[in-house]
Amino acid sequence: MRNEKMYQLRLKMGLSQRQVAEAVGISQSSYAMIEGGHRHPRKEVEKKLADFFGVTVDELFFSQDYHGARLEEPEEGEENE
Numbered sequence: 001m002r003n004e005k006m007y008q009l010r011l012k013m014g015l016s017q018r019q020v021a022e023a024v025g026i027s028q029s030s031y032a033m034i035e036g037g038h039r040h041p042r043k044e045v046e047k048k049l050a051d052f053f054g055v056t057v058d059e060l061f062f063s064q065d066y067h068g069a070r071l072e073e074p075e076e077g078e079e080n081e
Contacts, residue, residue: 001037005060009053010035024048 010020021031026045033039034049040061041049050057 003035003037003061005055005063006035006049006053009055013053020049020052024052 010017017031017035018028021028024031024045025048026041030039030041034041034045046057046061050060053060056063
């Protein structure tokens with residue numbers, strides 16, 4: 001099953017799979033396999049991807065809910081949690 005969080009974050013950022021892969025230091029084919037749900041990354045790659053997308057490893061790979069990560073700015077008067 002596709003990693004919907006990775007897919008949606010990447011699309012909202014307007015990036016290709018290749019651009020994300022290069023940013024975190026993996027091949028585009030490895031990224032495609034991870035995003036497509038065909039394989040799970042090593043711990044260090046999990047962390048790099050989570051940092052890149054501005055979410056925790058748990059949110060990116062294990063959580064069912066997604067809170068917008070770095071894509072949404074806080075409303076006026078709200079603080080980042």
